[in-house]
Amino acid sequence: MLVRLQNTAELLERRLVAGEIMSSRQRDAMAAMPIRTIEIAKHHDVVRELDQSGQCCLLIQGMACSSKLDHQGRRQIVAFHFPGDVPDLQCLYSKLVDSTVSAISPCKIGFIRHEHLLELALDPKVAKAFARYLVREAAVAREWILNLGQRDCLARTAHLLSELAVRLSSNGADGPKEYYLPMTQVALGDALGMSTVHTNRCIRELTRRRLITWASGTLKVLDQVALAEVGHFDNAYLQFRTAG
Amino acid sequence: MLVRLQNTAELLERRLVAGEIMSSRQRDAMAAMPIRTIEIAKHHDVVRELDQSGQCCLLIQGMACSSKLDHQGRRQIVAFHFPGDVPDLQCLYSKLVDSTVSAISPCKIGFIRHEHLLELALDPKVAKAFARYLVREAAVAREWILNLGQRDCLARTAHLLSELAVRLSSNGADGPKEYYLPMTQVALGDALGMSTVHTNRCIRELTRRRLITWASGTLKVLDQVALAEVGHFDNAYLQFRTAG
């Protein structure tokens, strides 16, 4: 299926080139990029033909993650992705593919050929926007390292949920404090580097303290401030200011 | 002190724009960039006037790290830097400064104004090289997450030492298996998310198994293969292939 979705271009503009004003010519070029879309079932990998095939994938619908496997087969999730994200933008610049992108919920994915993105990136403004996207991803990764390295499990859990809440609300989700988060506790544990059992106990504890509820894929943040406090969450690292 | 070092340009070309062939005109432009150099004592921060001052720092000599502080004051090191690295290249693209760069050993640092780097980056080839540098840093960060999240302390230690050994040998250091690594076990612990005491015990264990020796700032890797095995280290994520 090969389509030219108007709203795909909108997605790209809101997230990938966020912060740069594009000329209408560029906007047209972006809308004209051929995008092959596919649907991927829950828990399935985005088929990694792309490594060789010279495409990047744009998450159009659903929730996805990037993960790496320990040689014992233990999975570590290193990033979560929401609509508008380009989980493998890095492969535009290096053949190095070090993580696998998988669907957490049923996903709609669009493939864009590198040549089209690279042509857009001939404009230094767009190139900067791409770099800025990579920089933000890296900032999230560094905070993730801090979270895994220094915080106890309850704080770690609260921190990640705080981050997801912030990212989802900028995403224009359901309401101010209620987020559709179609992930399992197993996935949360894989992201937090914690056993599933203990992940569950931490969630239960946060629930007991009336900071959140989480059922059937919906996270309600009852007390965002208190949750952030438990997780020592400071959203500065997500704040996204354009360089002078 | 304002200098135009020939070997600074060489450093930049070998690391930052690695893999891209530069025209002699560009090479000249790079050599002509005014670079203000300073010396920084062990354990001191690279003064972060740069945040506002529109400069990136190039590590010319010594060893440095990027770290973040937990709100309780616990330090998590998120990256190590060696000569040729530009620890804060990200601030070229975003004012977001989320980590602090500190000297682990006495360092010589060069400051380069953003305008000069941005002018180089007008060439899509250079822009790509910069992006590739960010991508590689991000790949290291993701592996770091895997290390903290999934591996036990002994493996974690062995993995980091393996990574440092690989990075240092590509750096053309002393010899094939002997690396000048002027860091303390405290710093190593801060990078590994482990207590200093336990970091020491892991190093002792690696020493007991005759995989390494480490004294007075010199790491000797006695059995690189066995060390990599203990750390489940696969250097694929450091392999750095240019995208088609």
Place this chain on the structure above:
DNA sequence: CGCCTATTTGATCTGATTCAAACAATGTGG
């Protein structure tokens, strides 16, 4: 030589893992 910083060792304690099993929810085919 003596101070300061770094490493090393021992003993104790605890947060988190693992194992085991029940329970709830969701989806599927007859």
Place this chain on the structure above:
DNA sequence: CCACATTGTTTGAATCAGATCAAATAGGCG
């Protein structure tokens, strides 16, 4: 539309890896 299968959540009990506390030892350096 219900029975069954599958996947995900919840709880308890035992165990252990690693943290913490305390203190001795060893190196560098002024």
